[in-house]
Amino acid sequence: MRALTTLRNCDEIFAEYYTSKLTDASHRDVEAFIGKKVTVLKRGDVEEKDVIIKAARDRRVAFITAGDPMSATTHLDLRLRAVEEGISTDLINGVSIFTACSAALGLQPYKFGRTVTIPLPEPGFLPSSPYENILENRSRGLHTLILLDIKAEENRYMTAPMAMQWLLDAEERIGSGLVKGDSLFCAAARVGSPKQALFAGYPDEILTVDLGPPLHCMVMPGRLHFMEARGLVAFANAPREILEEGVSGSEAKQ
Amino acid sequence: MRALTTLRNCDEIFAEYYTSKLTDASHRDVEAFIGKKVTVLKRGDVEEKDVIIKAARDRRVAFITAGDPMSATTHLDLRLRAVEEGISTDLINGVSIFTACSAALGLQPYKFGRTVTIPLPEPGFLPSSPYENILENRSRGLHTLILLDIKAEENRYMTAPMAMQWLLDAEERIGSGLVKGDSLFCAAARVGSPKQALFAGYPDEILTVDLGPPLHCMVMPGRLHFMEARGLVAFANAPREILEEGVSGSEAKQ
Numbered sequence: 001m002r003a004l005t006t007l008r009n010c011d012e013i014f015a016e017y018y019t020s021k022l023t024d025a026s027h028r029d030v031e032a033f034i035g036k037k038v039t040v041l042k043r044g045d046v047e048e049k050d051v052i053i054k055a056a057r058d059r060r061v062a063f064i065t066a067g068d069p070m071s072a073t074t075h076l077d078l079r080l081r082a083v084e085e086g087i088s089t090d091l092i093n094g095v096s097i098f099t100a101c102s103a104a105l106g107l108q109p110y111k112f113g114r115t116v117t118i119p120l121p122e123p124g125f126l127p128s129s130p131y132e133n134i135l136e137n138r139s140r141g142l143h144t145l146i147l148l149d150i151k152a153e154e155n156r157y158m159t160a161p162m163a164m165q166w167l168l169d170a171e172e173r174i175g176s177g178l179v180k181g182d183s184l185f186c187a188a189a190r191v192g193s194p195k196q197a198l199f200a201g202y203p204d205e206i207l208t209v210d211l212g213p214p215l216h217c218m219v220m221p222g223r224l225h226f227m228e229a230r231g232l233v234a235f236a237n238a239p240r241e242i243l244e245e246g247v248s249g250s251e252a253k254q
Numbered sequence: 255m256r257a258l259t260t261l262r263n264c265d266e267i268f269a270e271y272y273t274s275k276l277t278d279a280s281h282r283d284v285e286a287f288i289g290k291k292v293t294v295l296k297r298g299d300v301e302e303k304d305v306i307i308k309a310a311r312d313r314r315v316a317f318i319t320a321g322d323p324m325s326a327t328t329h330l331d332l333r334l335r336a337v338e339e340g341i342s343t344d345l346i347n348g349v350s351i352f353t354a355c356s357a358a359l360g361l362q363p364y365k366f367g368r369t370v371t372i373p374l375p376e377p378g379f380l381p382s383s384p385y386e387n388i389l390e391n392r393s394r395g396l397h398t399l400i401l402l403d404i405k406a407e408e409n410r411y412m413t414a415p416m417a418m419q420w421l422l423d424a425e426e427r428i429g430s431g432l433v434k435g436d437s438l439f440c441a442a443a444r445v446g447s448p449k450q451a452l453f454a455g456y457p458d459e460i461l462t463v464d465l466g467p468p469l470h471c472m473v474m475p476g477r478l479h480f481m482e483a484r485g486l487v488a489f490a491n492a493p494r495e496i497l498e499e500g501v502s503g504s505e506a507k508q
Contacts, residue, residue, distance in 0.1 A: 068353050069357070070356070071362075080484050084488070091358065095350075096350065098350075098352060099325065099350040104345065106334070109350070110371070111369075113396075115363065227327060234337045
């Protein structure tokens with residue numbers, strides 16, 4: 001509600017859909033809801049042309065994004081440049097994939113280790129760090145949120161099956177035993193929207209699961225508390241056999 | 255907006271303020287805003303007397319919390335019990351301290367390791383795990399969100415200075431070198447509300463900082479990207495010398 005009131009009091013409103021994407025509404029819906037024109041910016045407008053900072057020098061300007069407004073480095077950079085120019089800024093938080101995804105699946109947010117992003121395939125770019133970071137989280141019993149790359153300009157959005165294939169390839173390349181036939185993964189689509197889809201299963205199932213249009217993300221769970229295992233079965237149709245592992249596996253400390 | 259519409263369509267609305275606390279509005283404000291009576295439940299009503307499940311057997315019932323509605327185990331448990339009774343449930347996400355705090359400070363959310371909670375002092379209960387978990391995150395260059403204990407029934411809320419003292423005591427007891435005179439900590443109060451207060455500084459400063467009423471939380475940063483260091487200086491008044499460390503320190507992988 002504070003966001004809506006603030007937006008209605010602004011002279012100019014910008015939006016971007018390149019770091020995330022609306023899954024619950026169209027751009028027209030947003031404009032109709034606010035009752036004002038909203039100018040959609042591309043990455044270059046924000047990062048190079050400085051459209052927002054220029055406008056904010058003499059007007060009240062809002063910049064809206066899908067999801068939490070400060071989860072992308074580019075937005076932190078923008079806010080810092082504004083502050084350094086003496087332009088006062090205010091932040092109104094949104095629902096973030098970082099917690100909405102754990103909430104949807106019934107996983108406890110405090111048991112997540114660092115987040116990784118799996119990149120869309122690019123010639124000559126094949127990082128090992130997503131695999132290594134998930135492995136490190138797993139070794140501590142922690143869950144990993146796996147974000148999937150977005151190239152909105154090219155209308156390319158990584159899907160859960162693509163990411164699963166990436167992880168299987170990484171396993172073959174690196175071979176530390178992170179991804180096995182019976183490793184549990186969660187896949188989620190359009191989290192937080194009424195059209196949300198959730199699934200938890202083994203790699204061969206994730207490879208072929210149809211979750212519908214983007215955005216997708218994944219979670220590789222660490223040690224599951226029994227209640228979390230029950231959550232995955234109830235909300236994401238996980239195989240019931242994980243309930244037994246949940247009982248025998250000891251809960252992560254804390 | 256979806257929350258508001260849903261609440262107005264419910265037959266009965268419950269709320270709890272024992273896992274978190276409204277910082278931006280009173281209970282009366284909430285009732286006035288929804289235009290309906292909201293019954294406040296105590297922990298025992300939710301966990302033992304099953305007030306919500308009983309009501310939901312034949313009515314549309316809402317249960318509202320401050321912050322994200324699934325960050326506390328007790329809420330996951332409630333939802334699971336509902337599902338297991340055949341009661342259909344829906345989740346509407348809120349802004350969570352897990353991301354609002356990093357956003358406010360300008361820290362990148364994907365660089366947080368597992369979250370810890372520092373408990374209010376209780377006779378015979380002195381866990382080492384919060385200290386050990388922060389240390390483990392630090393060794394990987396990761397930030398740690400430090401949540402502070404709440405005992406709403408006794409009107410006891412841990413503050414940042416109390417938590418800082420707890421960490422100094424843990425350092426003396428455990429002695430792994432996590433907390434030194436020049437270790438940087440961030441303290442935050444009422445995050446996300448218009449009355450938010452932020453501060454970043456050294457232990458002796460945190461011990462005496464006055465951030466006003468609860469809720470408080472803290473962050474112990476790991477390796478800072480230069481942009482994150484600039485954020486802490488701009489938003490939390492961190493000492494400018496961290497900008498030099500930010501330059502020389504290498505960024506965490508990924």
